[in-house]
Amino acid sequence: ADAQAGRAKAMQCQACHGLDGKSKLPEAPNLAGQVEQYLVKALKDYKTGARKDEMMTMMAKPLSDADIANLAAFYSSLKP
């Protein structure tokens, strides 16, 4: 996975999760240093609908598997 490409993709995530992975909204979780595999599963579940959230369902819909892998690599690489 490519954390650098993940950072670019994270431009659309930063409003809630930040580019530092620190939550910017009370509902949004911190992502910095989170377990990579867990982040991949969360994004895939939002994409397939196995996990539901108004915002995240919308955000995950257009993501490719590569985007998901890169975003997970990026956020897990950040210092919590």
Add this chain to the structure above:
Amino acid sequence: ADAQAGRAKAMQCQACHGLDGKSKLPEAPNLAGQVEQYLVKALKDYKTGARKDEMMTMMAKPLSDADIANLAAFYSSLKP
């Protein structure tokens, strides 16, 4: 919420999440310093079935709202 009571309750969570909130298993997320409200929502969703996971559904079933509040207070209070 009572983080101390949460710590006692977390005895049953530590196998995967640790008492330090650092993941002990590749599927288990880090919880230390996570957003308190997010942890409450996650546990409630596992309890109601809005969110599904083999292990977490089982773990959340017996939790009271107070247990959930205390666990969230405990894990969010830990340094990530």
